[in-house]
Amino acid sequence: MIISPRHSLVPGKIKSKVMRYSYIILIILISAARVVAQTAEQEQGYLKTMHLDEIQIYVGKDTAADHAIHDQQFVAVEQILEKNSSINLVRRGNFAMEPMINGMSGGQINLTIDGMKLFGACTDRMDPVSAYVETVNMEKLEVTTGAEGSKHGSTVGGSVNLRLKQPEMRVNKSLKGAAGLNYQSISQGYNAFYNLDYSSNNLGLRYSGVYRHHGIYKDGHHQEVNFSQYEKMNHALNGNYRLAEDKKLIFGFIWDDAWDIGYPALPMDVAFAKARIYKLGFEQENLSEQWKKLNIMAYGNNITHEMDDSQRDVIIRMDMPGWSNTYGLNMDTDWKLGSHFLKARTEFFRNDVRAEMTMYPNEGVSMFMLTWPDAVRTAGGLFLQDRIPFGRWIWSNSLRVDVAHNEIKSKIGMAQLEVLDYEYDGSDVRTALNFSSTLMVPAGQYWQAEFTGAYAERFPTVTEQFGFFLFNSQDGYDYVGDPSLDNEKAWQFTSGLYLKKDGFQVNFKAFGYYFKGYIVGRVDETIDAMTLGARGVKVYENLSHAWVTGLNSDWTVKVTDNIVYNGVAEYTLGELKGGDKLPMLVPLGLTNVLMYKYKTFGAEVGYEFVDGRDQENKWSGEMPSDDYHVFNAKVVYQQLLGEYAIKWQLGIDNIFDVAYRHPLDWGGILRPGRSVNIGVSCHF
Amino acid sequence: MKILFKQLFLIAFTIVLFSACSEDDDPKITVDISDLELLHEEVTDTDLIVQVYSNEQAFSGYNQLYFLLKKASDNMLIENATITIMPMMDMTEHSHSAPTIQPYVSEERRGLQQGAVIFTMPSGDMGKWTLSVKVAGLENGQEIAFDFEVPVISKEATYQAQDVKYQTLFKKVINNQRYFFAYHLPEGKPAIGVNDFEVYVYKQLDMMTYEAVDGLTISIEPEMPSMGHGSPNNVDPIGKGNGRYAGSVNFSMSGDWAIWLTIAQGGEVVLTDAAFYLEF
Numbered sequence: 001m002i003i004s005p006r007h008s009l010v011p012g013k014i015k016s017k018v019m020r021y022s023y024i025i026l027i028i029l030i031s032a033a034r035v036v037a038q039t040a041e042q043e044q045g046y047l048k049t050m051h052l053d054e055i056q057i058y059v060g061k062d063t064a065a066d067h068a069i070h071d072q073q074f075v076a077v078e079q080i081l082e083k084n085s086s087i088n089l090v091r092r093g094n095f096a097m098e099p100m101i102n103g104m105s106g107g108q109i110n111l112t113i114d115g116m117k118l119f120g121a122c123t124d125r126m127d128p129v130s131a132y133v134e135t136v137n138m139e140k141l142e143v144t145t146g147a148e149g150s151k152h153g154s155t156v157g158g159s160v161n162l163r164l165k166q167p168e169m170r171v172n173k174s175l176k177g178a179a180g181l182n183y184q185s186i187s188q189g190y191n192a193f194y195n196l197d198y199s200s201n202n203l204g205l206r207y208s209g210v211y212r213h214h215g216i217y218k219d220g221h222h223q224e225v226n227f228s229q230y231e232k233m234n235h236a237l238n239g240n241y242r243l244a245e246d247k248k249l250i251f252g253f254i255w256d257d258a259w260d261i262g263y264p265a266l267p268m269d270v271a272f273a274k275a276r277i278y279k280l281g282f283e284q285e286n287l288s289e290q291w292k293k294l295n296i297m298a299y300g301n302n303i304t305h306e307m308d309d310s311q312r313d314v315i316i317r318m319d320m321p322g323w324s325n326t327y328g329l330n331m332d333t334d335w336k337l338g339s340h341f342l343k344a345r346t347e348f349f350r351n352d353v354r355a356e357m358t359m360y361p362n363e364g365v366s367m368f369m370l371t372w373p374d375a376v377r378t379a380g381g382l383f384l385q386d387r388i389p390f391g392r393w394i395w396s397n398s399l400r401v402d403v404a405h406n407e408i409k410s411k412i413g414m415a416q417l418e419v420l421d422y423e424y425d426g427s428d429v430r431t432a433l434n435f436s437s438t439l440m441v442p443a444g445q446y447w448q449a450e451f452t453g454a455y456a457e458r459f460p461t462v463t464e465q466f467g468f469f470l471f472n473s474q475d476g477y478d479y480v481g482d483p484s485l486d487n488e489k490a491w492q493f494t495s496g497l498y499l500k501k502d503g504f505q506v507n508f509k510a511f512g513y514y515f516k517g518y519i520v521g522r523v524d525e526t527i528d529a530m531t532l533g534a535r536g537v538k539v540y541e542n543l544s545h546a547w548v549t550g551l552n553s554d555w556t557v558k559v560t561d562n563i564v565y566n567g568v569a570e571y572t573l574g575e576l577k578g579g580d581k582l583p584m585l586v587p588l589g590l591t592n593v594l595m596y597k598y599k600t601f602g603a604e605v606g607y608e609f610v611d612g613r614d615q616e617n618k619w620s621g622e623m624p625s626d627d628y629h630v631f632n633a634k635v636v637y638q639q640l641l642g643e644y645a646i647k648w649q650l651g652i653d654n655i656f657d658v659a660y661r662h663p664l665d666w667g668g669i670l671r672p673g674r675s676v677n678i679g680v681s682c683h684f
Numbered sequence: 685m686k687i688l689f690k691q692l693f694l695i696a697f698t699i700v701l702f703s704a705c706s707e708d709d710d711p712k713i714t715v716d717i718s719d720l721e722l723l724h725e726e727v728t729d730t731d732l733i734v735q736v737y738s739n740e741q742a743f744s745g746y747n748q749l750y751f752l753l754k755k756a757s758d759n760m761l762i763e764n765a766t767i768t769i770m771p772m773m774d775m776t777e778h779s780h781s782a783p784t785i786q787p788y789v790s791e792e793r794r795g796l797q798q799g800a801v802i803f804t805m806p807s808g809d810m811g812k813w814t815l816s817v818k819v820a821g822l823e824n825g826q827e828i829a830f831d832f833e834v835p836v837i838s839k840e841a842t843y844q845a846q847d848v849k850y851q852t853l854f855k856k857v858i859n860n861q862r863y864f865f866a867y868h869l870p871e872g873k874p875a876i877g878v879n880d881f882e883v884y885v886y887k888q889l890d891m892m893t894y895e896a897v898d899g900l901t902i903s904i905e906p907e908m909p910s911m912g913h914g915s916p917n918n919v920d921p922i923g924k925g926n927g928r929y930a931g932s933v934n935f936s937m938s939g940d941w942a943i944w945l946t947i948a949q950g951g952e953v954v955l956t957d958a959a960f961y962l963e964f
Contacts, residue, residue, distance in 0.1 A: 316910065359939070361910045365963045367939030369876065415877020419934040421917040469936070528913040530936065 073136040073193040073210070074182045074679060078128070080135060081160060084143050085552035085568045086509075088586050091665045093263035094187065094217060094672075095230040096131035096273075100664070101145055102511060103548055103572045103585050104157030107461035107519075108488070112152045113162045114252070115297070115330050115345075116279060121305035121322035122270075123355045123371050123463060123470045126263060130162060132256045132275035132303070134210040134234040136193045139165040146492045146511065147456035150400040150434035151345060151383050156456040156490045156513070164252055166240055167197050167204030174199045180681025182649070186672045187228070189214030191679075202242035210234040216262065219670035220659025227262030227269055227311065228669075250281040250297070265667030266473050268309045268320065277301040293334035300327045315532060316362075322355035322372065345383040352376045353462050354410075357469075369530075371470055373413020375462045379404035392442045400434040404459055408466065416468050417483060420527075424483040432457040432487055450496040456513075460485040464519050464540040469530040472521075474666050475621030476535040479521050486542045489516040503558025512549040517542035520576065523619075548574030548582055566593045583620035587611040587663055600638040607631050613663040623668050628660035634677075649679040715761065715795035719872060720750060724832040726817070731756045732828060734819060737796075739872045742813075743839040744806045745852035746866035746884050751787050751797040753819065761795050766821040771801045771834070775811035780804075782813075783864055783886035783894040783927075792870075802866045802884060804853065806838040840961060850909065850942050850961035858954050862888040863897065865947065867960040874935060874964040881933040881943070883921045896927025900954075905944040906933050907959070938964050 072080060078097045081087050089097035090105060101109050111129040112118070120127040142161040144151070149159030179194035195208035216228045238252040254277040261270040281297035307320040328349030335342035355372035385398040407427040408414055417424050436454035443449055460481075463470060467481040496509040521538030529537050550572030557565045568591040574582030588611040596603045608630045616622035634651030657674040665671065720737035727733050737750040749769070753762040767787040773780050787799035807813055816831040839852050854865040868882040881904070885897040903920045907913065915936045921929035933943055942959035 357937075359911075364910055364940055365938075367908065367911070367937050369937035412876050415875065416936060418878045419876075419915055419917065419936045527916045530911065530913050532911060 073134070073178075073180060073195075073681075074191040075135055077130045077133055077135055077138060077141070077162060080138075081130065081141055081143070083568070084141075085507075085554045085570050086145050086158070087143060087160070088570075088589075088662075088664055090125075090584065091662065091669075091671075092126060092265040092667070093230070093261065094214065094225075094228045095232075095258070095261050096127055098125055098128045099130055099160060100584065101143070101149075101158040101160070102513075102550055102552075103574060103582065105584070107464065108155065108458060109157035110149060110152040110155050110159035111162075112159065113254075113277065114164050114279065114299075115152060115161060115332070115347075116277070116299040116301065117153065117326050117328050117347075117349045117351065118275075118277065118301050118303065119324045119326060119351050119353060119462075121303040121324035121353065121355070122273070122307065123320065123322055123467065124266065124268075124307065124472075126261075126266070126270060126307070127273050127303070127305050130160070131258070131273070132277065133162055133164075133254060134193070134208070134236070134256075136195055136208040136210055137164055137234070137236045137238075137254065139163045146452070146494060146513070147434045147436040147454035147490075148398065148438065148452060150398060150436065150456070151343075151385070153381065154400055154402045154432035154434050154456070154458050156458045156488055156492075156515070164236075164238055164254075165206060165208075166238055166250060166252075167206035168199050169202060169204040169240055169242055169248075170199045171201050173201075176684060178681060178683040180647075180679060182677060182679030184214070184675055184677050186653075186675030187214040187217040189217075193681075204240040206236075206238045208234075208236050217672040217675075220654065220657050220673040221670065222673065223670075225264050225669060225672075227264045230258060230261040232256070232258035232261075246285045246287075248283050250283055251279065253278045262311075264669045265665070267312065267314075267471075268307045268318070269311055271306040271308045271310070272304070273306075274304045275301060276303075290335055290337050291333065292336055293332070295330075295332040297330045298328070299330070301325070317360045318357060319360075320355065320357045320371065322353070324351065324353045326351040339388055341387040343383075343385040346381070347383075348378075348380045350376065350378045352409075369468060370410065370413050370416060371468050372462055373408050373416060373466050373468065374410035375413070375466050376407045376409055377404055377459075377462070378407075394438075394440040396438040396440070398434075398436045400432075402432045402434075402459070403429065404432070405429050406465065413466070417466070420480060422483055428483065430459060430487065432459055436492075446499055446501040448498045450494075450498070452492070452494040454492040454494075456490045456492055457487045459487055460519060460540070467540075469537070471531040471534060472538075472621070475538075475619065476533075477521065477523070477538045478529040478531050478534045478536070480524070480527065480537055480539045482540050485519065485540055486517045488519045488542070490514060491516075504556075506555040507553060509552045510550070511552075513547065515546040515548075516544070518546035518576065519543070520546075544577050546574065546576045546582060548572060548585070550574075550586075562596055562598055564595045566595070567591060580619065581615055581617045583617040583622060584664060587613050600640070602636040602638075603634070605631070605633045610662055616663075622663075625661055625663045625665075628658055630658050630660060631655045643684050645683045647679075647681045647683070649677070649681075651677040651679075653677065715752060716793040717750070717752065717796070723749070723834060724815075726830045726832070727756060728828050728830075730826060730828065732762075732819075732822070734817065734828075734830070736815070736817070736832075742803060742834050742836045743852060744803050744836055745839070746800060746802050746868040746882075748868065748872075749787070749799050749801060749815075750790065750793060751799070751817075752795065753797075762822065763789065763795060764821065765819050767797055767799070768818040768820070769799055769801070770816040770818075771803065772814050772816065772831075773805065773811050774814065778891065779811075780891040781894070783866075783884070783896075785926075800868070800884075802853065802864055802886065803834075803836045804855065804864055805836070807834075807836045847909075849957060850959050852960060852962070854945075854955060854958050856955055858887075858949070863954070864888070864894070865945070865955060865958075867943065867962075874941070874962055876935055876938055878917075879933050879935060881919075881921060881931050883929040883931075883945075883947075885927050885929070885947075896925075898923050898925060898927060899949070900929065901948040902929050902931075903946045904931065904933060905946075906935070907942050907944060908937070908939055909942050909961075910940055935964075 082089050086102050088100045091097045118129045140163045145158035149155050152159040177196040181192045190213050192211045198205040211233050213231045235255045241249040256275045259272040279299035283295045285293050303324040305322045330347045332345045353372045354374045357371050359367040381402040383400040387396045434456050438452040441449045465481045469478040491514045494511040499506045520543050522541050524537050524539045527537040552570050554568040571588045572585045590609045592607045594605045612627040613625045632653045637648045639646040653675045661670050724736040733754050733756050735752040751767050771782045782804050783802040785800040787797040790796045790798040813834045813836050814831045815834050818829045820827045856863050864886045866884045870880045886894045906915050915934040918933050919931040921931035924930050940963045942961050944959045947955040
């Protein structure tokens, strides 16, 4: 276990940002490290000692009073993700914030659920995959940065895999469950969750549900932020069925509906966003001495997203529905050949997207176009990872190859491309290669270093290749795709330094990426904008080069048996060719949390500082922002009543009612002001 | 039961055979009248049927017309007759004709002849349009003639087109002569994407005679009037002779479109601040 210090660090990776909205974490002061390590062992089996480059955020147990005093189920998935030092959220409203890894987002990163590919149906990126699942569905969130995240698809930025919670199968039949409700004063909002777990020797079932209803919130100036409301419901059924000692069937179904979602930073809202996600898998362990594990999974998902501006004061009403359907097959195998630990994944998927825009003038005919022209991507990928221990050193190499076939299925879509004078015959085939090599070197008893060199490549997205006059409200331009766009490529170097000594742990990671063919929109003055009031048109192009570099760090100090201090710091820097600053970079951000726990009472104080941004990238529409300091606090008391554990929770976010916005927030919209949160939950 | 099946099978088989045969033998099948509207059908007492088609209801502007001739008795196509047409507007005080392209054997539509009329005004209280058709070169030197009324609508009637700058036909007096400018989409109907786009220019010599005008310089710029934006990569129409100018226009979305015109003759702008208007 010498080189697994980060396991025990994980639960301490908390940014107080998250707590603005509610009740994450009162963390696990005493037994966290132990619990997580145990879970990891179950997960990793024979590979338990080698899990360094993937950061796992455990959502925590929710079925019993085992250890967790916090109820993270009240909080959205992305807000838990944000605890990771390499993740930030792009915020356009109070809902469905878009995760970003080290300043990279969209097609640059993979967002998957249990390794399943999902692609949002919104042309304006208002429905990241993480918006279609709920914390109560989650076992853990696996974050991998850079090309090392290529297990889930070719990527330059990394990947976030949202691991669904699978029910346990215990010899003794049992039924466990939990339910909770919390109220948030700033948006008169309610969050409710429940789950029911049935377990027997060969069958495990877990049903969970979430309902959220939030009104518009007030910012730190006590001004109402219009169009910041949302409502959503999520139901999930997951199950395991044991076929034999080492064989089991795994299935899952998620039904997620959100509606009446306001986006204050955008000119349109969302009437509804619906996802149906389903999977059926087979898993077998210990197939032979060498072949440790086989997992085959077939999956599908159907996403419908309807943007409209019926609530807005507009000259011309507009509807922008989008559809995204994905079907795929994954096969994972784990091997142990001599001293080599091998993992392989083969996958196929097909994704169909279509998005429309229809405008209805008060008089005259309606206007119509396809903003995503029935684009179909059929792709296959092969991922191989080999880990070789050399004494206490570990050398890990991974390779991924993808082949993708893109096709435009509709005549209108092809006709639209002709308007732009593109000579595209309706389909193209492209390949992408990802390679990464990591060396993990322990130094002395407490230190460990890690060095990674990687080559990363990713495909252009449907928007970048085929998007048709998609309005970006941040820079005020309509965006047009280019079918002949090249893959975006990057050379990446990462080094990490980790220290763990007694009650003191520090992780420090520095990265530098050099991009070739960085995909970015450039103004094309020969094309008229379509959107009323747009400043012009940008066409996606491959910029010859760009670079980004940054530091992520987090630390945990066990001050006394009852008090733990935890901090996260991050800073990124980057430039495009020609010296323009890379858009959407995070200036210095610092988060501190002080936690106290005594028996079943817990308390927590958080402090977040984010530096202002004065050197914004003007052509991408970024605004300067001021630095800010925000404080949060919460107390939790857990009451045991026989079989039941009742948790009472009270928190205040943004205690000093600061009017502030994060540099990544769109549209100059301020975040919520002071909010009092009250919650109660019952676990049995 | 078995016998019944057998019989059913035989019947079905026979129907299939017959329908296959009749399709192969029927000359009608070779005629492409898809998406066309029948304007008029003339059945003569000399075993002849003449059908006149258009892309849409006739409107003031350039109207492509198609002519189908066949024998009434056996539906046999007659492809090499000579058709001559003459539009006429009968008004209370006087009558006038309109620019006309005489029918010729169509390359795009099998079995048909095509011609065109630029109706210079809509039908109405002022008067009505008739089209006279003469067919010559038939068997035995036979000739027939008939005429029928063509109701011509004004397509400018809807919302944006109430602005007089938006028309489907422009009339302008240049050097004391009356000029007519009309547009035509050879592919029939406007669609999202690249559309072939033609401008036809004629001048009036007298009430009955019109002459094609060549040698003009035309530039176009499409715009969606309700949105205020245009589209990229349009091709200005270039003179092809006989008053026809061919280019292409791009519609990036469906809706209302105005195609702004700047037309010059010998370096002097003769038509500007005017746009052809259409909706789809």
